[in-house]
Amino acid sequence: MTETNTRVALVTGGTGGIGRAVVDRLAEDGFALAVHYAGNKAKADETVKAVEARGGRAIAVAGDVADEVAMAAAFDAVEAEFGGIDVVVNTAGIMLLSPIATLNLDDLDRMHRTNIRGTFVVSQQAARRLRRGGALINVSSSLTRLQFPTYGAYAASKGAVEAMTLVLARELRGKDITVNAVAPGPTATPLFLEGKDQAALDNLSKAAPLERLGTPEDIAEPIAFLAGPARWINGQTVYANGGIA
Template sequence: MTQQRVAIVTGASRGIGRAIATKLAATGAAVVVGYSGNEASAAEVVGEITAAGGQAVAYGADVADEKAVAAMFDRAEQAYGGVDVVVNSAGVMILSTIAELDLDDLDRMHRVNIRGSFVVAREAARRLRPGGSFVTLSTSQVGIQSPTYAPYAASKGAVEAMTLVLARELRGRDVTVNAVAPGPTATDLFLDGKDQATIDHLAKLPPLERLGRPADIAEVVAFLAGPSGHWVNGQVIRANGGII
């Protein structure tokens, strides 16, 4: 009998994280739906998964708080027996030119995007079972380099560097470590505050001439997290429709 895979997905109450959680559940994984502040939305995700016949529990944790993250991993192990997949989708994006940057905003992004990634990565490195996978979320803005994205892209550049090093550090563990870097993706967070002309312009950037969908990113993550993607290791996958 094949052992059920167990996944922890942070930032899973909405957007790309939600799509990843539901996709992994659809592949048969039991999922811990990690969230920061939106308990009601996390409960909706759990309800969606269980209504489709899957297994899921919600767990609230600040990814930058090492005790809270350790407790979330404890919850996964208590509920399902171990951890096979960890996807760190939690993140904060605040846009600003460098000249006008509020350093408090920079500190907030560093805390969630960099410290949070290290906290989750450290726990994943300690607990993932053989055959497991750790996937981080970056951004294609690391390569696109659009104005106002420097603070956010810098934080995600740090995530990419950490991801590639961790893949090498886990030699001999049979655990893969990869990053997925979405391009413009039609989430509520991304669309908020953008007028239709801006959205139309961004949709034309990829050769495929549309915005990404959360499900597009979830498919890539599910491949990397599953047995079919286990030969892919130490890579950054730019899932952006061909922008760069």
Template sequence: MTGGSRGIGRAVARKLAQDGLAVVVNYARDAEAAEEAVAAITADGGRALAVRADVADEKEVADLFDRAEAEYGGVDVVVNAAGRLALSPIADLDLAEFDAVHRTNVRGTFVVAQQAARRLRAGGSFVGFSTSVVGTQFPAYGAYAASKGAVEAMTLILARELRGRDITVNAVAPGPTATDLFLDGKTPEQIDQLTKAPPLERLGTPEDIASAVAFLAGPQGHWINGQILRANGGLV
């Protein structure tokens, strides 16, 4: 479970643990948040440990999978929730920030997916993360949406490359979701506008997204393969 220490990733880690999976909570920098996520899972009776790795570093990711296999005997579900966001009109974005977004979101997804393809056992699942902005095309999300378009392409191709191995590959594309990262820097008027955008007229919650991921990762969702699930309350 990459990006499992905060926000949506943390909710996913907790939900998967509640469903009976032993969870490796990966983090890049915030060890304290990762340990808090682990503590919450274990307090509920689940099994979890925190492991640091940069998702774009192939050696660190290989070591992360080694640790999961050593601790739990194998890998059955991989969820890649690690991501980076930069908001700016295309004309104004610093290209160093563009490179940083794509290092995490594109290279990071590819590196994690590569290890998942090598390590997942039969019956397993890989769930990546896109964004509904690929479809809604909100201004200022150019670099981010472009990176997630690449994630969607990888998802569809990897599902076909794993033919015959009984492994599903899907991605969840959240819409506006009430996390600290999403709410930070937005005015009350902007938040109100985004709240009213879906037909359900509310923001998503991390638990909404976690339930979608758990469905795709679990036996109930195993006939779903090579799909992008837009978990966004009905946004176009």
């Protein structure tokens, strides 16, 4: 075990659009990073090398977020490398769209496994392991408030993320650990852009008063705030959406 005074963050889905931006942003703040990935080791290794090239410390850890054994092993690896964990940012998630009336229930189960069970498993590990002064930030979605057609099942899964986040914040009374959720609006990530034509993207870009889609960096900024100086924000969902809702 390597003891360090540097704060340590584990970012699940750390190679995705928002996850990668969070890794880069927390590295700027001096965190040592654990970049979690589910399947793309090469992308995780590239992310680690990018942090190291800027003088930071990082490792890659693997595992299915919904598998409690795999995620316990991932947390073990982070603690073995850095001596502890101060911040967990849970960006891992999937989005499968369909009207509720015609949704394939296998797709519902897939989203439930990753978005709900996965968030629960990671939150459970974080609740057990975060050091005093730590923070857990889960990622919800502003789609829980927007009522967009075809997003019903996805929004439902993210509503569950918010519910467990706000309850956990109260359950950790006395541990000096904050628990919050960040709820992005339409954000230009590969996950969000997939399957949308230019007309749809143009309409979404105009929906917010700022008249653009969010960027992964827009979402990483409030996450970094909650991970660092925002110690008096606890048990909240922060809507990072440019004013769309």
